[in-house]
Amino acid sequence: MAELVKLFVNGQEVEVESGKNLIDALRVVGIEIPHFCYHPALGADGNCRMCLVGIEDGRPPLVPACKTPVQEGMKVLLDAEHIKKIQRDVLEFELINHPVDCPVCDQAGECALQDYYMNYSLDDSRMQVAQVTKGKRMDFGCGVVHDQERCVLCGRCVRFTRQITKTGELGIVNRTDAARVSIFPGKPLNNRYALNIVDICPVGAMTSSDFRFRQRVWFLKKDPGICHGCSKGCAIYIDHHREKYKDDVIYRYRARTNLNVNGYFICDDGRLSYAGENENRQTSALADGAVIGFDEGIELVRERLDRARKPLMLISPDCSLEQMWAVQRIATLYGAELSGYSDNYIIDGDGDEYLINDDKAANRRGLELLEIDFSRAQFLTGLQHTDLLVNFNNDLFFGGVDEELKSLLDKTQSIAVCSHQLQVYESASIVLPTASYSEYGGTIINEDNVLQRFEKALFKNEDPKDVLEITRLLGGAINDAPHAWPGIKQSVACLADIDPQAIPAEGIKLQNSEDTNVGA
Amino acid sequence: MSDRSELLSTGEPFAFDAERDAEFERLIVRYPIRESMIMPALWMAQEQQGWISTEAIEYIAERIGTFPAKVFELATFYTMYQLKPAGQYHICVCRTLSCWLRDKQAIVDYLAEEIGIRPGQISEDGRFSLEEVECLGHCGTAPVVQVNGEFHEEMDLEKFKALLATLE
Numbered sequence: 001m002a003e004l005v006k007l008f009v010n011g012q013e014v015e016v017e018s019g020k021n022l023i024d025a026l027r028v029v030g031i032e033i034p035h036f037c038y039h040p041a042l043g044a045d046g047n048c049r050m051c052l053v054g055i056e057d058g059r060p061p062l063v064p065a066c067k068t069p070v071q072e073g074m075k076v077l078l079d080a081e082h083i084k085k086i087q088r089d090v091l092e093f094e095l096i097n098h099p100v101d102c103p104v105c106d107q108a109g110e111c112a113l114q115d116y117y118m119n120y121s122l123d124d125s126r127m128q129v130a131q132v133t134k135g136k137r138m139d140f141g142c143g144v145v146h147d148q149e150r151c152v153l154c155g156r157c158v159r160f161t162r163q164i165t166k167t168g169e170l171g172i173v174n175r176t177d178a179a180r181v182s183i184f185p186g187k188p189l190n191n192r193y194a195l196n197i198v199d200i201c202p203v204g205a206m207t208s209s210d211f212r213f214r215q216r217v218w219f220l221k222k223d224p225g226i227c228h229g230c231s232k233g234c235a236i237y238i239d240h241h242r243e244k245y246k247d248d249v250i251y252r253y254r255a256r257t258n259l260n261v262n263g264y265f266i267c268d269d270g271r272l273s274y275a276g277e278n279e280n281r282q283t284s285a286l287a288d289g290a291v292i293g294f295d296e297g298i299e300l301v302r303e304r305l306d307r308a309r310k311p312l313m314l315i316s317p318d319c320s321l322e323q324m325w326a327v328q329r330i331a332t333l334y335g336a337e338l339s340g341y342s343d344n345y346i347i348d349g350d351g352d353e354y355l356i357n358d359d360k361a362a363n364r365r366g367l368e369l370l371e372i373d374f375s376r377a378q379f380l381t382g383l384q385h386t387d388l389l390v391n392f393n394n395d396l397f398f399g400g401v402d403e404e405l406k407s408l409l410d411k412t413q414s415i416a417v418c419s420h421q422l423q424v425y426e427s428a429s430i431v432l433p434t435a436s437y438s439e440y441g442g443t444i445i446n447e448d449n450v451l452q453r454f455e456k457a458l459f460k461n462e463d464p465k466d467v468l469e470i471t472r473l474l475g476g477a478i479n480d481a482p483h484a485w486p487g488i489k490q491s492v493a494c495l496a497d498i499d500p501q502a503i504p505a506e507g508i509k510l511q512n513s514e515d516t517n518v519g520a
Numbered sequence: 521m522s523d524r525s526e527l528l529s530t531g532e533p534f535a536f537d538a539e540r541d542a543e544f545e546r547l548i549v550r551y552p553i554r555e556s557m558i559m560p561a562l563w564m565a566q567e568q569q570g571w572i573s574t575e576a577i578e579y580i581a582e583r584i585g586t587f588p589a590k591v592f593e594l595a596t597f598y599t600m601y602q603l604k605p606a607g608q609y610h611i612c613v614c615r616t617l618s619c620w621l622r623d624k625q626a627i628v629d630y631l632a633e634e635i636g637i638r639p640g641q642i643s644e645d646g647r648f649s650l651e652e653v654e655c656l657g658h659c660g661t662a663p664v665v666q667v668n669g670e671f672h673e674e675m676d677l678e679k680f681k682a683l684l685a686t687l688e
Contacts, residue, residue, distance in 0.1 A: 134523075158589075161589075162587070167587075168586075168587030168589055168590060169587070169589060170589055171587070171589035171590055171592050171593040172593055173524070173525040173592055173593055173596040173597070174523060174524055174525055174596045174597065175596075175597045175654065176654065178522065178523050178524075180523075180525065182525050182589075182592070183589065184577075184578075184587075184588040184589045184592050185527050185529075185574055186574075187588060187589070
């Protein structure tokens with residue numbers, strides 16, 4: 001925790017962290033300073049002039065808050081008449097050529113221009129000349145659609161491509177009222193983080209072709225979650241909505257700030273992976289291809305497991321720590337071998353130095369900590385000798401069909417507990433539907449050893465049972481995620497001191513990552 | 521001002537000629553930040569080609585080691601850079617405050633009526649092109665008109681007509 005400084009805002013004393021600028025420091029204590037161009041990841045640019053405040057210490061009457069660090073005893077003026085006037089004036093400037101097409105704009109409801117107008121201006125337009133018209137619906141590439149007329153020229157998008165992705169596709173061309181954001185002719189956005197531009201654009205100038213016109217943002221329920229697209233475990237918001245007479249579906253993911261993991265951004269692959277949560281889902285239990293009741297399915301699985309001489313269980317490296325623990329327990333219960341084999345989740349060379357990892361498994365560290373073997377050799381041997389495979393949502397064909405495994409799977413009696421309809425589960429004689437990661441809560445550990453917790457975000461009309469719940473129905477002793485923790489703490493040394501209820505939003509960086517697991 | 525972001529292409533790769541190539545190498549070492557060389561390089565391309573094409577912008581970006589979008593920004597910001605072939609007489613009329621107040625519009629309107637060109641356009645016979653530009657720094661003697669870089673100050677419609685007659 002940084003040092004605290006005392007300062008005065010409109011005469012009222014507040015205590016804030018030192019080393020921050022006024023916008024960031026005061027936001028923590030609930031005081032908003034309006035701004036367009038400043039973004040904590042991109043630094044202070046000072047071009048929008050919306051954050052001008054007064055500091056009563058003899059400096060010029062107006063200073064930009066984004067470039068003003070907090071100081072002990074500082075007297076900040078936010079509500080003086082001359083400051084309110086400058087805010088109204090800046091907004092009037094911004095709105096001169098703005099189309100005010102909020103009813104058809106995707107940003108409406110989460111738009112800084114709209115919010116600030118309502119909070120700080122409410123003036124009528126005085127313009128009697130024709131507005132400057134510019135480009136609409138411009139395809140900037142990577143699913144980013146630009147509307148030059150809605151733009152306030154804050155330059156966040158331009159700075160993002162120069163500072164963060166270092167690809168520099170965007171620039172502000174022309175000058176005066178003809179100025180606009182543009183790509184260089186024939187060189188559209190071409191990076192794997194481009195859709196963050198839609199997030200950081202404070203207005204409706206940058207929209208996502210994937211999300212455009214699909215849902216009004218005020219209908220969306222915004223729950224925190226963790227992306228399961230790779231072993232980075234980026235913090236996200238899961239924006240979902242249950243329309244009347246329909247089911248709860250996800251409309252988009254957005255980056256959630258977690259300075260321990262992903263900072264302010266997420267990759268486009270992860271952002272668009274929400275679609276996988278909605279589509280191609282396994283929703284009913286099957287026995288030899290015929291739909292059966294879920295309870296009936298559970299009974300069948302129990303019978304088969306009881307009869308099996310040498311059962312083999314396979315768990316997905318995307319499962320939560322609690323689910324892994326619960327599966328490990330029922331594997332012991334049924335005398336089954338357990339594997340977390342998932343080499344196919346690793347796509348060599350796909351990762352980069354930033355937020356994309358080669359390993360597409362969200363919780364491989366969990367397998368390691370619980371000492372669940374994930375070697376190919378052991379899994380192959382197990383598969384050759386087993387008379388019953390129970391696959392807990394592990395997509396063995398993730399990176400493409402593995403012919404060697406496929407021929408073995410075709411010969412083996414298997415049960416699939418799966419969230420999605422995938423080729424790998426086609427050979428299963430019994431299929432049980434299960435929840436995917438937006439539909440249960442738990443903890444996962446990313447490649448950098450950060451433990452994060454996430455809660456159940458979606459509540460479907462027919463709520464699928466998660467892997468842990470299914471282990472309970474199969475006779476396991478773990479009732480729910482918290483119930484797994486006493487056992488986990490006992491067997492994994494580096495988790496011994498963790499209180500699962502008290503994991504902060506930014507997660508916990510686990511210490512002593514190497515060779516600390518004892519017992520199990 | 522008019523939108524200058526519609527770049528034109530020559531369809532052929534651009535490169536500095538030997539003389540400008542040497543000049544580039546002589547100048548680039550002066551700048552601790554290589555991107556400071558963008559503006560001199562744009563001048564050189566304009567001298568060589570008469571105007572600055574898409575290919576010239578890409579060449580400069582590549583040569584300096586920066587993004588084409590950054591060179592694009594500067595080329596479109598400064599009206600002294602020609603982004604399309606200019607007429608034999610390139611007329612720039614200042615449109616910033618003093619010149620606007622002192623009726624630069626009369627000159628712009630006259631050109632539209634007499635020669636049929638609006639800002640950003642070139643006459644059919646290729647003799648005249650017109651650009652409205654931002655402040656030329658001669659506000660005390662507004663309105664200001666530039667013809668092929670030469671300043672003509674304290675213009676009014678009559679003086680401008682006389683000036684135009686000398687160009688015929």
